Amino acid sequence: MMILGPFLMAIVPGIIILLLTWWFNKINLSLSLRIVPGILTVIAAIILFYIGFIKIRGFEGASYGILAFILIIFAIISLVMVNKGSMQNKENFFN
Secondary structure (H helix, E strand, O other): OOOHHHHHHHHHHHHHHHHHHHHHHHOOOOHHHHOHHHHHHHHHHHHHHHHHHHHHOHHHHHHHHHHHHHHHHHHHHHHHHHHHHHHHHHHHHHO
16 A cells, blocks of 8 residues: 555646647647646655655655656657657657
8 A cells, every 4th residue: 555555646747737738739838838737747746756765765665656656757858759749849840
């Protein structure tokens, strides 16, 4: 339950972040606006890891660390999606 709980709690915001990134790519917003969900997720994950490691500690703090790790994975996927979308736009621009 210690691993399953943070995993399930990270799935909902992770899916929201991926959908938001996909939507921003679809409506062709600028690159600086498309990376906002990924950057905010990284900041939130760093804060959660700090709270779990420094403030709470122990097994409860480890759950915060697992939650932060999973959110970092979603943020990396989001930033890769942004990079892929920006590369496709550049290819269409030069053709």
